[in-house]
Amino acid sequence: MHIAIVYSLPSKRLLATQYGETDLDSAKIAEKVALGLADRGYMVTLHPIGESKIETISKIKADCIFNLIEWCGQDIELSMRAFECFRKLKIPVTWSGGELFALTGDKARAKHELQKMRIPTPRGQVFEIGNEEITSLTYPLIVKPSLEHCSMGLTYNSIARDSKQLRVIVKQQIQTFHQNALTEEFIVGRELLVYLLEEKDEVRVLPIEEVIFSNNNPLAFQTYESKWDKDHTDYKTSKVVVADLTKEKQKIVESTSIQSI
DSSP, rough: EEEEEEEEEOOHHHTTTTHHHHHHHHHHHHHHHHHHHTTTEEEEEEEOOOOTGGEEEEEGOHHHHEEEOOOGGGHHHHHHHHHHHHHHHHHEEEEEEEHHHHHHOOOOHHHHHHHHHTTTOOOOOEEEESSSSOOOSSSSSEEEEEOOOOOOOGGGGGSSSHHHHHHHHHHHHHOOOOOOOEEEEEOSEEEOOOOOOEEEEEEEEEEEEEEOOOOOOOOOOOOHHHHHOOTTTTTTEEEEEOOOOOOOHHHHHHHHHHTTT
């Protein structure tokens, strides 16, 4: 079987910012996937796709496409164009579908859909300009760009402890990222990573992982610097391990995760 690994190169827009590193790792991930598949006897080809070469996807000849297209945020339309090329190929693609990709790439929309399904999320508010009346929320709050990924815009300065701080942080993020800012009540607890694999009508939950923090911060979370900035004190203050859960808690996490899709 021939598997084509298709991955996105950073957009010109993102490379012009300080966050270009977040999409540069797609090539490294693609290479690791290629090695893993080749070790299992598959024929593998790599297909890096730039924003000016999206239509070249239509020329790919393979039995299956392993999709690593990751354009999101303000670049979401690039992903939509790539996904349309996938549809025209009419060969199997590993993906969740373009609509779900767009939904989960918008934190505010995803939050709304989860609430409609009665899946609890932290109380929050979306700001478009930053001058809106602040609803009744319990501090501390965390503020994040609604459309970005990879912890872009998230630092420990993203935490607001009162309404005055909240105003400042919200306006800074709207001005920096040119998009809505989502603020939510900061929930202290364990941070779990749950991966789902859907095959036909069956959903399989892969081993659940947990983010462990070493900076002794009661409000610890994965900042942008902890993931990407090797010169920052936050770098490597967190690590990912297999989660140690009781059978009861694991069942709750798995059922809630499956319910959300």
